[in-house]
Amino acid sequence: MERFGDWLLMLVAAGFMIGWVLWRLRRWLHDPPGAKLRGLARAGGIEVEDNDAVALLEEHGYEVLSGKHRIPLGVVLDDGPPQPTRLYFDYLASKEDKYYLVKLERARQPTDWTASGLRERLLVYQLLFPDCDGIVVANPNERQVRKVRFQVEDGET
Structure with missing residues (x-):
């Protein structure tokens, strides 16, 4: 017995x-696109000291979510x-039902506005999200x- x-x-546990x-x-199969981004939007708060950046984004039609x-x-x-490391982005914003990651440009790290400079600095964010x-x-x-967007081209040179 x-x-x-x-x-x-064992059968019940299995x-x-x-x-x-x-x-x-x-x-996992039925999560709608953007579910990960909506989770991020609920996770982070907006700090009071960033009023200038938030106001600037709102002037351009973006709603800052977090x-x-x-x-x-x-x-x-x-x-x-x-070895642990971290990747940061400043805000998650939406405009016309589309989500955007927001990076603030800083004086000590100016953005190189060439295609290769943007790829090196920002492509990782597009790949993660x-x-x-x-x-x-x-x-x-x-x-x-x-606004920066990346598109994959057809590989013919």
Whole structure:
């Protein structure tokens, strides 16, 4: 009788595990595009000291949803231990039902406005958040807002 109870317990546990895996798979398959971005929008608050940047974005028709996001990353070099690092962006904004990551231009890190400079600095954000419609670079000092979008070309040279 003891073996029957063990088998019954194993079957119940396996049933729960299979059910949980199927539930997660179904949830992953049916998440609408932008669900990750909407989660970020609920996660971060807007700091009071950034009123100039927020006002600038709102003047250009963007609604600032959240601010100051940090994305933790790990870097492994030559099979060594993972080294922690972070990637930052300043705001998540929306305009006409489209989501944009916002980077503020800083005097100590001026933006290189060439195609290769933009690729080196901003492409990582587009790759991390493919549901995003672009990256907005705002310069509150010059009252300038520029939108950057990347497109994959057909590879023929």
